[in-house]
Amino acid sequence: MEIYLVIMLVLMILGSINSLHAKDLMSAVISLGIVGFGLVISFLLLYAPDLAIVQVVIEIITLTTTIAVIVSATYELEKKKIGYSSGFYAGTILIFTVIILMVVSRFTNILSYFGQHVMRMADIYIKSAPESGSANLVTGIVLHFRAYDTLGEATVLVTAVIGVLTILRHSGKKKDN
Amino acid sequence: MISPHGMTIIVKKICQFIAPTIFLFGIYISVYGHLSPGGGFAGGVIMASAFILQILSDGSLLEKLKSERWRLELSESLSIFSFLILAVLGLLLAGTAVFFGNFLPPGKLGQLISGGFIPIGNLIIGIEVCASMTLIFVALIIFKDEESE
Incomplete structure (x- = not known):
């Protein structure tokens, strides 16, 4: 189980590095998709099917x-004649479909059955709440067990502020004549 | 649009009485987040509402708000940075060596100084949320006024 996770993480890191250094906007976006779908498989490997479902929907959308947007805005499909035959594409799609089906059939039997909710995490939270030293159970979970999640929420807020300042700024914009 | 000189003197005086109380209540919610309902996010929004009330009543003097902007940006960035430093300190100092490990002693359950770094984290998040909300409000005023000039 550990080795699959390591493989997925290495793939995700390689995909993000490739998206940083890609010459084309389209290939950068596609290699960023590797990161997203690798995250889906990592969530499945870490026994979090709910997060995997959310991530797959978000990633596809x-x-x-x-x-x-890229195709309609910048990318000229007519100029790029890629020299592979259609059999190559069909073979690639077939290989990846088989790989994905194998991975799915191998790792879905470790999950709990559909409709049966597993209360494993909730039990751990309730039993080990006094360990955090916080009388308020919610804060104990938010800042002790799930502090990484809280860091993400705070980062989302900072990113939102940066976005507002970037969109609304007056200096540094190109002025229309 | 907010007038540059603010509202009448009645509104100004009442807001001068109310805004510090709201600010104090926000600090209370943040600091007591590990004992009573609340926490950093709720307390930060309450603190920001005190600043927003003050700006609304006193009017948007553009020069004054512009000089406050860098201070808000600095406190926002510094607070999120110190939250990260708190996480890395947990990684280094806690015995379990995990990210956000609780490296301070847990103390007695129910007292103000207890729960390790949880009150510190609540306060840092409160400052961060307060600065972010106020910065968004100030940015909306500043850029709108710059546009109309």
Whole structure:
């Protein structure tokens, strides 16, 4: 189990590095998709199917939207004649489909059955809440067991502020004549 | 649009009485987050509402707000940075060596100084949320006024 997780993490890191150094906007976005779908498989390996479902929906929506925007805005498909035959594409799609089906059939039997909710995490939270030293159970969870999640929330807020300042700024914008 | 000179003197005086109380209540919610309902996010929004009330009543003097902007940006960035430093300190100092490990002694359950770094984290998040909310409000005023000039 550990080795699959390491492979997925290495793939995700390689994908993000490739998206930073890609010459083309489209290939950068596609290699960013590797990171997102690798995260889906990592969530499945870490026994978090709810997060995996959310991540797969988010990833498909954002990737499709971004690719549609890039195709309609910048990418000229006519100029790029890629020299592979259609059999090569069909073979690639077939290989990846088989790999994905194998991974799914191998790792879905470790999950709990559909409709049966597993209360494993909730039990751990309730039993080990006094360990955090916080009388308020919610704060004990938010800042002790799930402090990493809280860091993400605070980072989302900072990113939102940076976005507002960037969109609304007056100096540094190009002025229309 | 907010007028540059603010509202009447009645509104100004009442807001001068109310805003410090709201600010104090926000600090209370943040610091007592590990004992009573509340926490950093709720307390930070309450603190920001005190600043927003003061700006609304006193009027948007553009020069004054512009000089406050860098201070808000600094406190926001510094607080999120110190939250990260808190996480790395947990990684280094706690016995379990995990990210956000609780490296301070847990203390007695129910007292103000207890729970390790949880009150510190609540206070840091409160400052961060307060600075972010106020910065968004100030940015909306500043850029709108710059546009109209």
